[in-house]
Amino acid sequence: MIDELNEVLESFDLPYCKQGSMSIWDKYPETFITFWNNDSPDHAHYDDHRYGTAWDYSINVYSSDPATVYSLLDEVREAFENRGWTILSKGFDVASDEKSHSGRGIEVYKLEI
């Protein structure tokens, strides 16, 4: 599933990385995306075998332009929905290390059988 996640994020031609992976000395790019795997529990178990994985990621968009944060997040949401992921909200604010940037995130879910 990480391959599919990478494909979707790469399609935006923007820097992207795992949430928390930038060093304290890194300069924020103008606009970028981060991701975090919240969980990936087994979907079910039959006869002691696991059946399916319920992938749960947070995808966050950061930008120095607040309007871009909103519009890009909508595009990200659509891109994941087009690949069969489920997203249940239009997003939530996420904290930024830098006063120059703001961020918003969504949670994306996909059941892999």
Place this chain on the structure above:
Amino acid sequence: MSKNRIEFNTDKISDVIERLDKAGADLEKILEEVLQEAAEEITSDTIDALAHANLPAGGKFSTGDTEDSVVTDPKVEKSGTMLEVAVGFDKSKLGAGGWLITGTPKMPPDKKLADIYTNKRFENKMMKRAKKKLEEEFEKIVGG
């Protein structure tokens, strides 16, 4: 005042709610108690997570304002036909609670807090507990 909320998806416990309703139980009172219990557990887990030794940035964000912003007296309130209770961090106060839950590009989410507020497994655990409590209430009523 903006705080975190937990919502119980009653679809998952609708069968036991229906049985309780048919048995003449004071459904609102029972659900209020279940929600209050869940909220208190979440509060306790939140405070415990903040005291955890391995917080990001050496625990820099776990003291002072962040700790003060934890909702320590969750109270279930009725809003129309819904019961709701605010838990977690009071976003109207200073503090880094939100940062710790979602992380930042330079700080990963705090595992314990993220497990409470973003992990579906925690929510499912709460629902299972709620269902168990409701089943116990039902047994009390039909058991006489």
